Amino acid sequence: MRTLLRLLEDGEFHSGEALGVALGVSRAAVWKKLQQLEAELGIELHRVRGKGYRLAGPICLLDTVQISDLLRPLLWSVHVHQSLDSTNAEAIRLINERAALPLVVLAEQQTAGRGRRGRTWISPFGENLYYSLGLRIDGGMRQLEGLSLLVGLAVIKTLRNAGISEAGLKWPNDILVGRQKLAGILLEITGDPADVCHVIIGIGININMRTSSSVDQSWTSMRLEKGHLFDRNLIVTSLSKHLAEYLAEHRKDGFARFRKEWEANHLWQGCEVALLAGSSAVQGIVLGVDAAGGLRLSVGDVEQVFSGGELSLRLFEDVPS
Ligand code: BTN
Numbered sequence: 299m300r301t302l303l304r305l306l307e308d309g310e311f312h313s314g315e316a317l318g319v320a321l322g323v324s325r326a327a328v329w330k331k332l333q334q335l336e337a338e339l340g341i342e343l344h345r346v347r348g349k350g351y352r353l354a355g356p357i358c359l360l361d362t363v364q365i366s367d368l369l370r371p372l373l374w375s376v377h378v379h380q381s382l383d384s385t386n387a388e389a390i391r392l393i394n395e396r397a398a399l400p401l402v403v404l405a406e407q408q409t410a411g412r413g414r415r416g417r418t419w420i421s422p423f424g425e426n427l428y429y430s431l432g433l434r435i436d437g438g439m440r441q442l443e444g445l446s447l448l449v450g451l452a453v454i455k456t457l458r459n460a461g462i463s464e465a466g467l468k469w470p471n472d473i474l475v476g477r478q479k480l481a482g483i484l485l486e487i488t489g490d491p492a493d494v495c496h497v498i499i500g501i502g503i504n505i506n507m508r509t510s511s512s513v514d515q516s517w518t519s520m521r522l523e524k525g526h527l528f529d530r531n532l533i534v535t536s537l538s539k540h541l542a543e544y545l546a547e548h549r550k551d552g553f554a555r556f557r558k559e560w561e562a563n564h565l566w567q568g569c570e571v572a573l574l575a576g577s578s579a580v581q582g583i584v585l586g587v588d589a590a591g592g593l594r595l596s597v598g599d600v601e602q603v604f605s606g607g608e609l610s611l612r613l614f615e616d617v618p619s
Contacts, residue, residue, distance in 0.1 A: 299338075300359075300380065302331050303424075309356030311349040339381070339407065339423040357424045358506065358530045360404055368535040372542050374431075375401045381423075383410040385430035386486050386500040393432050393488060393496045403430045404534065411502065414484055415608060419502050420512045426519070427503040427533055431541060435495050437549070442497065444553025444591030446471045446485045447560055449499055452540040453481055454563050457503075459536055462523055466565035469584070469593045469611050473503075474565060478518040480504055501537065505530055554589035561586040570614040571595070573604055580604070581614060 305312055305320055314325040321328065332351060335341050342354040362378040369376055375398045382388050382405040389403045405428045411419030421428050435441045450471040457465040457473070457480070464475045473481035481503040489495030504519035505528050520528050547555070561567055566584050573580045573595065582595030582602070592605035 306353050307357055307359055309353050311352045313350035341423055356527055359424055361531050364531050365534050369538055377403045379405040381407050384408050384412050385428045386412055386498050389430040389432040389498045390488055399434050401432045412484055420510055425507040426505045429501045431499040433497050435497050438492055446483055447591040448544050448548050448553055448556055449483050452544045455540045456537040462520055467563045468565055475518050478516045480518050553591050557587055572612045572614050572617045574610045
């Protein structure tokens, strides 16, 4: 299937006969494989009599050899999959099997992509980035402080380098363009956070997705922002390099030195917000973040700090009264 997809990747028409010759199979066998592609991967195929078959548009597949070559200097082990339940789940399985670390897991699609607060992360085939970095953490809790916010900075840098200058952060680690979500980050921890543990840094970036009826929040993609297809392999490499740089600094000095940079990229700095935890809400003005990545709010003129994975921030004007 991979070879067939590579032949169709350009989005141009390819006759059944040419595809058969390239794959060394009959036209009927090509037809069967194409049906399989549609059914198993949810890929949209166009068939025109006299012209052949093409994808709905060009796509950019992950290239294991290219990614491994480009990431070699980092000494990370790379695991690229056609389809996974979740790259975070696979990273956890590999860590439990004592795979070499750090490790990166990538997939063309996720069938059970995990989002924050128990949500599903919609992960169509070949369109976006589904990326998990598994690391060993030796330094206890301090090494985890502000880590998810720091990862947001690495994602922002990657996006800016790719020309998405409007991307910004929303506490704790959403990446938005305006009000629309472009990328999300989900950290998962295994082991004992007070001693030796492993952290899985899961990152989803909407790269080339143009339509989706399944995403239940307002979203955008790099392609929708810029109007052209992005090379997902180059985004993987750029993201990995920026992550490696930020993580090395964070290991040495913690999050405190990144506070100002983070606040400069916070889209809602100085805004009136509501912080939701279950059914209760706190209203305040965003002051910034503290040295551990907690959100500093001015609540009735008193500064309060909030942290925790279950919190959700809204602009006050968007909260129904
Ligand atoms: C969010 O809800 O904002 C976080 C979304 C994180 C999605 C990424 S995609 C790669 C990794 N694997 C997962 O199952 N989730 C994360």
